[in-house]
Amino acid sequence: MEFNPFAPEVKQNPYPYFAHLRDHSPVYWVESLKSWAVSRYEDVAYIAKNTQLFSSAPIIPAILGDQNPVPEVNWMISADPPAHTALRKLVNKAFTPRMVAALEPRIREIVAQLLDQIAEKGGEFDLVHDFSTPLPLMVIAQMLGIEPERYREFKRWSDDMIRATGGEEVSPAERERLRGSMDDLRNYFENAIAERRQHPREDLISALVRAEEDHHQLTAREVLAMCLLLLLGGNETTTNLIGSTVLTLLSHPAELAKVRADLTLVPQMIEEMLRYEAPAQALLRQATADTKIAGSTIPAGSGVMILYGSANRDERQFPNPDVFDVTRNPQEHLAFGFGIHYCIGAPLARLEARIAMDAFLRRFPKVALCEQRREWIDSFVVRGPKSLPLELH
Numbered sequence: 531m532e533f534n535p536f537a538p539e540v541k542q543n544p545y546p547y548f549a550h551l552r553d554h555s556p557v558y559w560v561e562s563l564k565s566w567a568v569s570r571y572e573d574v575a576y577i578a579k580n581t582q583l584f585s586s587a588p589i590i591p592a593i594l595g596d597q598n599p600v601p602e603v604n605w606m607i608s609a610d611p612p613a614h615t616a617l618r619k620l621v622n623k624a625f626t627p628r629m630v631a632a633l634e635p636r637i638r639e640i641v642a643q644l645l646d647q648i649a650e651k652g653g654e655f656d657l658v659h660d661f662s663t664p665l666p667l668m669v670i671a672q673m674l675g676i677e678p679e680r681y682r683e684f685k686r687w688s689d690d691m692i693r694a695t696g697g698e699e700v701s702p703a704e705r706e707r708l709r710g711s712m713d714d715l716r717n718y719f720e721n722a723i724a725e726r727r728q729h730p731r732e733d734l735i736s737a738l739v740r741a742e743e744d745h746h747q748l749t750a751r752e753v754l755a756m757c758l759l760l761l762l763g764g765n766e767t768t769t770n771l772i773g774s775t776v777l778t779l780l781s782h783p784a785e786l787a788k789v790r791a792d793l794t795l796v797p798q799m800i801e802e803m804l805r806y807e808a809p810a811q812a813l814l815r816q817a818t819a820d821t822k823i824a825g826s827t828i829p830a831g832s833g834v835m836i837l838y839g840s841a842n843r844d845e846r847q848f849p850n851p852d853v854f855d856v857t858r859n860p861q862e863h864l865a866f867g868f869g870i871h872y873c874i875g876a877p878l879a880r881l882e883a884r885i886a887m888d889a890f891l892r893r894f895p896k897v898a899l900c901e902q903r904r905e906w907i908d909s910f911v912v913r914g915p916k917s918l919p920l921e922l923h
């Protein structure tokens with residue numbers, strides 16, 4: 531069987547292809563990506579953990595290419611130790627559990643406000659457009675300290691950044707517009723960073739500017755790259771987690787009934803969701819030495835695609851992996867990665883998803899999927915429903 535991650539049928543439902551890879555070619559050469567795809571849980575975890583053998587260097591060049599607004603900076607997600615260790619220590623000082631916990635009341639408020647708007651409209655709505663897209667964006671804006679009156683612009687810049695990185699064919703005029711938008715985004719953050727240096731506030735930009743470790747501080751450009759990385763890493767993934775959760779629950783009425791009957795199941799249901807439909811399905815690495823994985827040698831210098839989405843469906847790790855079971859509580863899923871690059875935003879994403887789902891289920895006891903063809907986002911890297919038309923009864 532050929533595995534082409536760009537084929538529309540693979541993007542719509544990759545799991546039968548992943549199962550075939552795990553059983554027959556756990557290390558598979560993908561010609562279109564010029565990379566090895568690694569699909570078994572054990573191997574994905576091994577590669578993610580062994581940063582000396584597998585470097586993260588290709589990630590940012592692959593995502594941002596010539597649209598990288600700060601190419602001179604070593605972005606944390608693309609950095610290896612010791613540079614990664616130093617960056618992560620500094621960011622950990624700013625992005626603390628306390629800061630995330632302090633956001634909780636504001637997240638509840640944003641969720642309530644978005645659900646109010648949906649309820650007022652009544653009838654049909656699109657969960658992705660009306661709920662799961664604005665929520666993480668408003669939360670990140672709040673966390674960074676972006677003024678509410680600039681949310682609209684901020685949303686456009688964020689959308690454009692994702693569009694600029696989406697690998698889509700865009701016209702020269704659109705390319706120019708995206709470039710202008712990236713300039714505006716960069717200017718906004720540069721001004722905000724300079725301003726926070728003079729007048730610190732209670733926000734993440736100020737905390738990043740202030741963070742110090744071993745007499746070392748982030749430069750203005752590093753703070754800028756970090757803000758952009760938080761936007762890149764934290765928006766679409768969280769949107770997709772919430773979209774996939776609602777779609778999957780409504781398509782599994784027995785599981786939905788269990789959660790509705792006992793809302794304390796929400797946190798573990800979210801963990802099962804992260805396993806079942808990993809929002810970040812694949813990430814890149816580069817082999818630094820010839821390395822044997824599952825009996826095959828990956829030559830030094832090769833690109834390697836680790837399939838978190840496949841690892842989470844590996845029957846060697848999870849019994850009946852294709853069954854969505856809200857009581858499974860799979861602690862060891864790889865949806866947030868593994869090792870030193872483990873998602874720094876995981877506590878925030880979990881908090882948002884739990885608050886969002888708890889409030890959604892309480893608020894809408896009767897909600898149904900509209901009978902339309904459902905499409906997943908056109909990507910093999912990020913996974914979530916493109917739109918999700920629902921009907922309130």
Ligand code: HEM
Nearest residue numbers: 606607763764767768771809865866867871873874875879
């Ligand atoms: C459901 C939501 C999310 C998912 C599924 C997710 C997934 C991931 C994964 C798989 C990685 C590891 C990358 C690798 O192995 O190379 C990662 C790293 C990262 N994530 Fe998330 N993420 C989510 C939400 C967030 C949020 C809310 C933020 C920030 C506000 C965030 C910021 C980051 C950053 C900065 C890194 C890089 C960490 C490092 O290099 O040390 N993510 N994320």
